[in-house]
Amino acid sequence: MARPRGATMNLPIVVPPVRGESTPGYAVRLAEANVWDDAASMFKDMGKGIFIHQLKSLGMLKNSLMELTELPLTELSINDDKFSALYYDDARCFKNLRALTPRVCPRCIKESCTLQDCWELHGIDMCLKHNVSLVSKCPNCQCSLDWHSSLLQGECNHCHSNLEQSTPLEAPPVYLTKLLKHGPKKQKLLLRDLFLCSQRITRPFDSMLENYERPNRDVSWAKYLEDAYELLSNKEYFLSWINALYSNRNHLKILGRRAILLPAMELIDNLYLDWPITKIALPHMPANPEIAFELNEVSSPYANIRPSRLLGAPSNKSLQSQTDIYGVARVIGLTKGNPVTKAVAYQLITPTNQAKVSRNSIFDLSTISADFKAISTLTPYDGPQLKPLSHYHPIWPLFNSTGLDMLNYIKNGKLPGSINSSMSSFLGSFEPQIFSLFRCLHLQLHKIQNEELTLNQARKIMGISWNDAQALIEENILNYTTDGRGTKNLVKGEDVIRALRTWVFLPRVCKIHGLNRTTVRLQLEKLEISPVISTNIYTKNLRIMTAIQQLIKS
Amino acid sequence: MIIRRPTTLAFLKKRFRYPQMNNIQKAIEKAHKSYGLKAKALMICARSGCGKTETVLSYMDKYNKQYTATHKIGPILYIGLSEKITPNGIITLIYNELGIKKSSNETERCGKLALILKRLNIELIIIDEIQHVLPEHTHAKTQECADFFKSFMDKTKIPFVFVGTPKSTRLLHIFKVPKTKAGNLKDHSPKDKLAIAEKEEEQLLHRTRKPVHIKPFAHNSIAWTKILESFQQIIGVPCIKLSHEETALRCWLASKGFLKRMANFLEEAIEEVEEDQQITLSDLADAYDDLNNFNPESFGNPFTLEPHELNKWLGLEVQP
Numbered sequence: 001m002a003r004p005r006g007a008t009m010n011l012p013i014v015v016p017p018v019r020g021e022s023t024p025g026y027a028v029r030l031a032e033a034n035v036w037d038d039a040a041s042m043f044k045d046m047g048k049g050i051f052i053h054q055l056k057s058l059g060m061l062k063n064s065l066m067e068l069t070e071l072p073l074t075e076l077s078i079n080d081d082k083f084s085a086l087y088y089d090d091a092r093c094f095k096n097l098r099a100l101t102p103r104v105c106p107r108c109i110k111e112s113c114t115l116q117d118c119w120e121l122h123g124i125d126m127c128l129k130h131n132v133s134l135v136s137k138c139p140n141c142q143c144s145l146d147w148h149s150s151l152l153q154g155e156c157n158h159c160h161s162n163l164e165q166s167t168p169l170e171a172p173p174v175y176l177t178k179l180l181k182h183g184p185k186k187q188k189l190l191l192r193d194l195f196l197c198s199q200r201i202t203r204p205f206d207s208m209l210e211n212y213e214r215p216n217r218d219v220s221w222a223k224y225l226e227d228a229y230e231l232l233s234n235k236e237y238f239l240s241w242i243n244a245l246y247s248n249r250n251h252l253k254i255l256g257r258r259a260i261l262l263p264a265m266e267l268i269d270n271l272y273l274d275w276p277i278t279k280i281a282l283p284h285m286p287a288n289p290e291i292a293f294e295l296n297e298v299s300s301p302y303a304n305i306r307p308s309r310l311l312g313a314p315s316n317k318s319l320q321s322q323t324d325i326y327g328v329a330r331v332i333g334l335t336k337g338n339p340v341t342k343a344v345a346y347q348l349i350t351p352t353n354q355a356k357v358s359r360n361s362i363f364d365l366s367t368i369s370a371d372f373k374a375i376s377t378l379t380p381y382d383g384p385q386l387k388p389l390s391h392y393h394p395i396w397p398l399f400n401s402t403g404l405d406m407l408n409y410i411k412n413g414k415l416p417g418s419i420n421s422s423m424s425s426f427l428g429s430f431e432p433q434i435f436s437l438f439r440c441l442h443l444q445l446h447k448i449q450n451e452e453l454t455l456n457q458a459r460k461i462m463g464i465s466w467n468d469a470q471a472l473i474e475e476n477i478l479n480y481t482t483d484g485r486g487t488k489n490l491v492k493g494e495d496v497i498r499a500l501r502t503w504v505f506l507p508r509v510c511k512i513h514g515l516n517r518t519t520v521r522l523q524l525e526k527l528e529i530s531p532v533i534s535t536n537i538y539t540k541n542l543r544i545m546t547a548i549q550q551l552i553k554s
Numbered sequence: 555m556i557i558r559r560p561t562t563l564a565f566l567k568k569r570f571r572y573p574q575m576n577n578i579q580k581a582i583e584k585a586h587k588s589y590g591l592k593a594k595a596l597m598i599c600a601r602s603g604c605g606k607t608e609t610v611l612s613y614m615d616k617y618n619k620q621y622t623a624t625h626k627i628g629p630i631l632y633i634g635l636s637e638k639i640t641p642n643g644i645i646t647l648i649y650n651e652l653g654i655k656k657s658s659n660e661t662e663r664c665g666k667l668a669l670i671l672k673r674l675n676i677e678l679i680i681i682d683e684i685q686h687v688l689p690e691h692t693h694a695k696t697q698e699c700a701d702f703f704k705s706f707m708d709k710t711k712i713p714f715v716f717v718g719t720p721k722s723t724r725l726l727h728i729f730k731v732p733k734t735k736a737g738n739l740k741d742h743s744p745k746d747k748l749a750i751a752e753k754e755e756e757q758l759l760h761r762t763r764k765p766v767h768i769k770p771f772a773h774n775s776i777a778w779t780k781i782l783e784s785f786q787q788i789i790g791v792p793c794i795k796l797s798h799e800e801t802a803l804r805c806w807l808a809s810k811g812f813l814k815r816m817a818n819f820l821e822e823a824i825e826e827v828e829e830d831q832q833i834t835l836s837d838l839a840d841a842y843d844d845l846n847n848f849n850p851e852s853f854g855n856p857f858t859l860e861p862h863e864l865n866k867w868l869g870l871e872v873q874p
Contacts, residue, residue: 012627012652012674033673034654035666045655 009046014069017078018114023061024102024147025115026076027051030069032149038157039147042068051147055100079117094195097122097221102145103134106164109154121191123198123221126172128180135163173222175229189272195221197228200267204241205248207323207365209266232275238264239280252321254369257282259331262323262365321365322352328363448493455480455489458496463508464536471534472499504544506536513552520551561790562825568788569612572813573777574768575605579613581766582678585713586617586630589677593713594761595703597684599720600768603814606717609768610680617678627652629677635686640695641702648679664702668710676712684718687725700725707761720767726759770811773803773868778811785816791824792832803864804835807856808842818845 013033017026024039031042040051048054048064055061062076069076098120105127108116118124119134126133137144138156148157156163172180175194179187199209201224230237242264252259261282268278323331325340328349341357343349349368351361453461458478459469472478477499480489510517524530524538527547532539557563578598585596600606611632618628633647642660645667649656652670656663687699703714716722771778782796782805796805809815822841823833839857846855853859853867 009653009655011654012670014626035670035673036656041658045657047655 010070011046011068014071016071017076018112019078020112020116020118021079021114022117022120023058023065023076023079024055024120025117027061027065028102028115028147028149029113029152030065032152037149052100055098056096058098094192097195099136101136102147102151103136104145104151104154104163105130105132105134106154106162107132109152110164113152115151123191123194123225124176124179125222126176128176131172138163173226173229175225178229186273193232193271193273193275194225194228196270197232197267198224200263201227201231203319205245205263205320207262207266207321207327208319208362209263209270209324232271232277235276235280238277242282248320252365252369254373255331255365259321259365259369262327262331265330266327321369322362323365324363325357325359325361328365328368331365332368449497451493452481452490453493453496455491458491461496462499462505463511464505465507468505468507468534468536471537475533477503477533502540503533504538504540504548506531506538509548513548515551520548523547523551559825562821564790565788565821565824568790569608570784570788571612572605572781572784575609575612578606578609578766578768581763582610582613582715585715585763586678588713590711593707593711594763595707595714595716596763597716597718597723597726597765598768599718599722599765601719601770601812603812604768604770605813606768607682608813610682610715610717614680625674627674627676629675630680631671631676631678632680632682634682635684637686639686639699641698644681644699644702664706668706671710671712676710678715679712680715680717682717684716684725685722686718688721696725704761723765726762726765771806771813772811773806778802778806781813781816785820789820789824789833791827792830793823794832794834800861800864801835803868804838804856804859807864807867808838808846815845 011030011034015029015033021029027039027042031037031039034042036042036045043049043051043054043064046068048068054064062073065071065076066073099122102115103119103125104115105119107130108127118128124134135145138159138161140161141156141159143156143158145151145163146157150157150160154163155161179190182190196209198221231241232238242261245260245264249260249262258265264282268280268282271278329340332343332349340349340361344351344357349363351357352364352367353360353362448461455469455478459466462469464472469478473480478491478495480491483490506517506520509515510520521535524544524547527543529538529544529547531537538544558566581596581598585594588594598606598610614628614630614632617630621628631648631651633644633651635644635647639647642663645660645663648667648671649663652674656666658666687696689696706712707714716725771781779797779802782802786793786796794801796802805816805819808819819838819841820833822845823837826840827833827837835857839855842855842857853863853870856864856867859867
C-alpha cells in the first residue's frame, strides 16, 4: 500500500528476512537498505529505543522490527526452528546464550551478505561450514566489531580492512566435532543438553538447575561446554561427581537420598538425548550413605570448585542446599494431591525468598532437614483415628499454627498423633497420620477473643460463604467496622466466638465431619429442623446436635 | 465530539477536473520527464485559492496509484513548506514524507537522502508553499535554499515542482553571493551585491522551465460555467442551478473566480441547509455573510442584490 500523507513512521524500504539470518543481523541489513550506517542509529532515529538494550530480548527486538517494517511476526520468526529456538526456551538457563556483539565468518559473509543466526550462539566459536574461527575483533585494528552495515561487506567498521585477512584455521573442540556430525534438528537438542549440563558445571552442588538465576552474560561458555561434554559422556567422571555430592550434601541425608542426589537427578531427567550417563542407575539410599557408596576412590572433578551462581554472587555454602519448587516436591515426596502450595499453606515448608509459592520460589533443604530432624524421634501415637489434615484446611493457617507446631504438640503429648518412621517422604510420613487439629483449634480460639479479624478471616473460621456472612451482618450478629484506610471490614473476635457458640453453621460442620451437606439438610428437614438465617445457619440446641451426632455415627 | 454533516464531509472529499488543470498537469509532466538526465524544475504560481495544490495533488495521486500494490511509496513526493524553513528543514520534511527520521549533520543527511530517493525510485518532488523560502519568510536563507535545490537536483537528477504565490518566481533569480572574509553575507554592500550579480549567474533559472501562472477564472468564461457545473455534480444535495447566467455572476462576484472561496461557500451552505431542502440563493447569501472576510468593502451580498446592482458591481470589478 502506498503510504498516505502524514502516516506513522516506518521504514520505506523493507527487505524480507533470509533463512538462517539472525534477528540483529536482519536489523543491520534493514538499516543498510534504508541508508543508515548501523542498526543502533536506525533504532535511535526511529524512536525505538536503544538497540543494545533491545538485543537482550529477542522478543522486544522483533516487536520493534515489526513496527518498523509492518511485517508479520511469523515472517520475522522464520529462523525460530533453528538455534534461536534455544533462546526462547522457558528455562532461564537458556537465556543470555547469545553474544551481544557480532561475530562473523568472513567467508560466509562474502557468499551470503547476511549475519547468520548460529554465529551468535556462545560456545560455538567457529563457522560450522568453513571450519574457521568466528571473528569478533578486527584482525587489523583489534577493535570489537559493531552491528554496522560494513559487516555485510566483510569489513571492519572502524578501519574498513577486510576481516578475512588473518582468520586462523583451528581444530574444533570435541563437542563441536560431535555437533558437526549431526543434522540441524539433532544439533539443537545436543546443544540444549550441553548448555543444560554446563549450568551444572558452574554450580555443581546446587540443587537449582534452571529456574532461578540467569547466567551471566560474560560467561565464557566454551570451557564449560567442554567440561559438560566430558561429564555427559564419561561415566567415571560422572560417578566421581556423585561421590562429591555425597560428601558435600551429607547434611541433608535425613531427607533421604533424593535430597543428596537431587543435582544429579535433575540433570539426568532434563536431558533430551541419550548420553552414557543416562544409563547409570543412581544408588538407592543406604542406611549409611557414606559407607554404602563405594566410589570414594575416584577423585571428584568438582572437589575444589566452590558453588557459585553465574551472576557472580559471593560463594555461599547455603546455596548448595537451595532448591526450587520441583526440587522440594521431589525431596519431600509431594505428589499431585499434595502440591507445594498446600505444604506451604500448612507451613510445613516455607520459601526463603517470597511468601507466595511461584515458579521462582526457593526452598532451603538444610532448614527443612533440620526441622525434620527435630521431630524424627517422636513416639508413635496409637489413639483413636481422627480426620486427615486436609480436612482442616483452610481454617488452620488462621490460627498461626504451623505444621511443625502440630508435630511439636504431638511430641509434647498435648495432641494425639504419630510420625511414620520410614522417612521415605517428609510429607508422606506426616500427612497420612491422624492427629487432632480440632482440639488444637479449640485451645487457640480464645486467642481471637480480643482481636479484630477481617470479615474474610471470620468467614473462614466459621466456614461460611460471603452470602451467609452478609446475612449475619444484616441480623446484627456480626458487627463490622472499617479500618483506618476504609478498605477492610473488621469483625470483633468475640462476636465470632459468640456466633460459634450460638449457631450451627452447616457448611463448617459438614466439612469437619466429612458429611454431605444436602443429605444433612434433608435429614434435618425430616426432623422439622429449619435454618433460621440464610439456608445454612441453624440455632444451636440439643435437637440439632443430637441429629448431627446420629448422622456422623450412621 | 461535534463533527460536520456526512453530506458536507462527502463534498469535501470529492474532486473534479477542470480545463486549466489539464494544461498545468501537462507542464508538470514535462518536468517529470526530465528525471534522470538534466532534470528541470517547474514553478507553478497562483494566488491562494486558485486550485494549485489540488492540481499537483491530483497529478501525484494519478501516478502514485499505479504503485500502491507493490510499493510503500510512489514515485512522486509532496511536501508543504512552513515558515522560517531552512535547507536542513526541507531535508527533514522530505525524510518525514518517506516515514523516517534521521539525525546527523546536514551534509550526511543530504547525501543519504539522495541515496534513499534513488533506491526508492523517486522521480519527482513537489514542494508546495515555496514562497516560504523568500527573504521575508526565512531571514536571509533564500540563497541557501536556492543553492540546495540546485545542488540536490544536480546530485539526484530528480526534478522539483515548486508551487507558490506569484512572488515565488523571485527564487529563480537568486544569485550566489560569495561570503566575505568574515564569513558574513550581510557585510556586502548593495553596490557589491550588484557587482557580484553581474558576474554570477542565477542558480536555478537555467535549471527551471518557464513558470506556469494560474489565474482566477473570468466571470464570463466558459471555464467558470463548467466549474459551476462540476460543483453542481458533486454537491450531493439539491441545489439551485449554479451555472445559470445570473447565479453564475453572483457566484463569481462572491468568489472573484477563486475556486477555494466558491468551495467554501458551498461547504457552508451544505452544512447549514435544512435536511431534504434545496440550497437556495438565501442559503448562499447566509454562507457569504458568514465567510466573507476577504471583501469587506463590497457593495453588499451578491446573492441578495438586484440584477441591475450586480451589473453595476461587475462594471466596477472589471474596470482596468
